[in-house]
Amino acid sequence: MPKINVLPKNVAELIAAGEVVERPASVIKELIENSIDAGADTITVEIQNGGISYMRITDNGCGISGEDVPLAFLRHATSKIKEDNDLNYISTLGFRGEALAAVSSVSRVELLTCSENEEIGTHYVIEGGQEALYEEAGCPKGTTIIIRDLFYNTPARMKFLKKDVSEANACAAVVDRIALSHPEISIKFIRDGKQTLNTSGDGQIKTAVYSVLGREFANSLIECEGEFGGITVSGLICKPVSCKPTRNNQFTFLNGRLVRSGTIITAVEQAYKNSAMIGKFPVFVLYVSVPFDTVDVNVHPAKTEVRFSDEKRIFDSVYASVKNALSKGDTRPEIKITQPAFNRFERMTTEQFKQTVIKTEPLKEITKPEQVKIVTEPVIKKEPKSFAFEAPKNTTFADTYSFVGNDGKKTEPVYAPKAQSKDVLIEKELDEIIDEDKPVITIIGQAFNTYIIAQMDDSIFMIDKHAAHERILFNKLKSQHKIEVQALLTPITANLQKDEYNAIINNLDLLLSAGFEIDDFGASTVAVRAIPTTLVGEDIVSLLSEMAESILTTKSVQIEREENLFHTVACKAAIKAGSHTSVAEMKDLAEKVLLSKDIMYCPHGRPVAYEIKKRELEKQFGRIQ
Numbered sequence: 001m002p003k004i005n006v007l008p009k010n011v012a013e014l015i016a017a018g019e020v021v022e023r024p025a026s027v028i029k030e031l032i033e034n035s036i037d038a039g040a041d042t043i044t045v046e047i048q049n050g051g052i053s054y055m056r057i058t059d060n061g062c063g064i065s066g067e068d069v070p071l072a073f074l075r076h077a078t079s080k081i082k083e084d085n086d087l088n089y090i091s092t093l094g095f096r097g098e099a100l101a102a103v104s105s106v107s108r109v110e111l112l113t114c115s116e117n118e119e120i121g122t123h124y125v126i127e128g129g130q131e132a133l134y135e136e137a138g139c140p141k142g143t144t145i146i147i148r149d150l151f152y153n154t155p156a157r158m159k160f161l162k163k164d165v166s167e168a169n170a171c172a173a174v175v176d177r178i179a180l181s182h183p184e185i186s187i188k189f190i191r192d193g194k195q196t197l198n199t200s201g202d203g204q205i206k207t208a209v210y211s212v213l214g215r216e217f218a219n220s221l222i223e224c225e226g227e228f229g230g231i232t233v234s235g236l237i238c239k240p241v242s243c244k245p246t247r248n249n250q251f252t253f254l255n256g257r258l259v260r261s262g263t264i265i266t267a268v269e270q271a272y273k274n275s276a277m278i279g280k281f282p283v284f285v286l287y288v289s290v291p292f293d294t295v296d297v298n299v300h301p302a303k304t305e306v307r308f309s310d311e312k313r314i315f316d317s318v319y320a321s322v323k324n325a326l327s328k329g330d331t332r333p334e335i336k337i338t339q340p341a342f343n344r345f346e347r348m349t350t351e352q353f354k355q356t357v358i359k360t361e362p363l364k365e366i367t368k369p370e371q372v373k374i375v376t377e378p379v380i381k382k383e384p385k386s387f388a389f390e391a392p393k394n395t396t397f398a399d400t401y402s403f404v405g406n407d408g409k410k411t412e413p414v415y416a417p418k419a420q421s422k423d424v425l426i427e428k429e430l431d432e433i434i435d436e437d438k439p440v441i442t443i444i445g446q447a448f449n450t451y452i453i454a455q456m457d458d459s460i461f462m463i464d465k466h467a468a469h470e471r472i473l474f475n476k477l478k479s480q481h482k483i484e485v486q487a488l489l490t491p492i493t494a495n496l497q498k499d500e501y502n503a504i505i506n507n508l509d510l511l512l513s514a515g516f517e518i519d520d521f522g523a524s525t526v527a528v529r530a531i532p533t534t535l536v537g538e539d540i541v542s543l544l545s546e547m548a549e550s551i552l553t554t555k556s557v558q559i560e561r562e563e564n565l566f567h568t569v570a571c572k573a574a575i576k577a578g579s580h581t582s583v584a585e586m587k588d589l590a591e592k593v594l595l596s597k598d599i600m601y602c603p604h605g606r607p608v609a610y611e612i613k614k615r616e617l618e619k620q621f622g623r624i625q
């Protein structure tokens with residue numbers, strides 16, 4: 001066994017430095033955090049060659065008094081905590097007293113600082129952990145720290161550095177994140193002589209996001225605000241349609257510190273579940289504040305990971321805030337016609353225009369006028385308001401409408417929600433019918449037997465009928481109490497594969513909640529006694545296999561299993577794209593979609609409807625500028 005050595009101080013220092021100083025970006029992070037802790041409201045960061053040869057951080061913070069300067073570079077030397085109990089109430093970004101010691105042991109550091117109550121400042125140079133200069137110097141209040149030749153004395157670490165460009169990008173990413181976390185601080189970043197970021201420091205999250213992530217991005221975000229038992233959540237989140245294929249644009253700041261918290265990310269992503277497409281991730285900038293004693297930031301030397309004393313409370317607060325913001329702030333995606341409006345008269349002289357008219361062939365006569373079909377939609381008349389009060393209790397939604405076709409004759413509605421057995425529900429539906437503030441929805445028609453085109457207020461909506469119906473059914477299944485069940489006169493028996501059969505009989509309760517009453521017949525056979533009304537006429541045996549499949553592929557938590565099963569059922573029961581849909585059916589769907597904020601996306605996250613604003617059309621046709 002080799003002999004045990006206690007490592008000399010400089011070797012121990014280098015080992016410790018490895019934890020804090022991994023690359024230029026980690027130095028930048030520590031140094032900016034020091035400036036923030038010093039109360040600076042203006043910070044300038046400059047790097048050259050990816051930060052490897054040169055990094056400078058200048059701040060207007062409190063500065064370090066002359067006598068404290070050498071101490072600042074000692075390990076475990078900090079002005080931020082004094083005793084162990086202080087670790088429970090950490091409100092500063094730094095507290096480990098390690099950064100300056102670590103950085104100075106692997107580079108050449110030059111410091112110029114002047115504290116608030118000193119007339120003259122200090123100039124200090126330390127290289128590879130050895131003091132090289134310590135003198136008085138005139139300088140403005142605040143601190144400038146320059147790091148040169150990072151890892152000059154640790155070639156092994158030097159080898160791990162990437163190309164200058166990658167290191168510079170990593171530095172820029174750190175500065176971006178810090179700028180986002182402190183909108184009240186003006187942060188400037190200069191990269192190889194070029195200024196690439198300058199935040200105003202006006203304290204507005206939106207302005208900071210604007211500077212860092214760009215205008216288009218900032219304008220498409222939804223504000224998020226929430227407060228739950230001492231935990232506050234605020235920030236900006238993206239609309240579900242704008243989710244991205246990576247998690248690169250997720251920023252979480254906990255008590256002003258950039259952190260990576262699985263709990264927070266999961267809470268946000270759960271709130272987007274069933275709204276965002278699978279494989280896409282929400283973009284967000286969230287500021288979470290929790291009481292200092294409920295979070296442990298001392299988990300990792302770079303302090304980016306945290307531990308909460310009550311994970312569930314954090315999860316619930318973030319989830320509720322995001323969900324709430326989504327339900328309030330999400331709007332339907334709008335179709336913008338990008339081609340600029342073309343005004344031919346503006347571009348042609350009268351003479352030129354005459355020329356084009358002469359050259360154009362005369363219009364061919366329409367030889368078969370009977371081929372031109374004019375389709376007008378049936379008018380849907382509303383019964384007088386008083387009707388609702390006189391209506392017998394078992395009146396259905398459909399009974400209160402009469403449909404008048406093109407020929408003026410009354411027609412029976414083809415599609416109508418079935419009478420509800422519960423009186424309460426009927427009353428609720430009647431209430432909806434007599435609501436006179438309800439916007440008028442006109443069905444213009446249907447394109448490709450797939451997209452319903454409807455008009456409401458000053459907009460036209462294109463609704464994907466399958467996606468819409470699927471979402472409506474899914475929500476119904478999820479809300480549990482509204483699903484209508486039809487008992488089958490003759491039960492449907494199905495002989496299933498062994499694993500499918502097991503999946504079904506082990507989840508009879510779950511299937512019951514989706515509207516299926518199923519008995520175990522033994523020998524891999526089940527009997528279906530009742531099914532959701534919407535599935536009457538569907539191939540129940542193949543649906544059973546699909547449901548079993550869905551149960552088998554979701555091994556995780558019950559709630560996910562339930563949702564996946566509901567997806568399968570809703571998808572099957574929803575009207576298919578390409579199939580015939582009556583006007584009444586379209587109207588019913590359009591109403592449900594356009595009057596409810598809950599039906600924005602299909603359960604797979606595809607949008608249910610797109611909006612085209614009247615203004616947009618008018619611009620295109622040159623009616624307005």
Ligand code: ADP
Nearest residue numbers: 034038072078079094095096097098099100143
């Ligand atoms: P920590 O930040 O964990 O305290 P550091 O090694 O980063 O440890 O810094 C040591 C000390 O030096 C800090 O506690 C602080 O008192 C002082 N210091 C460092 N940078 C600055 C700065 N930019 N302005 C004022 N004081 C600073």
Ligand code: MG
Nearest residue numbers: 030034094099
């Ligand atoms: Mg520090």
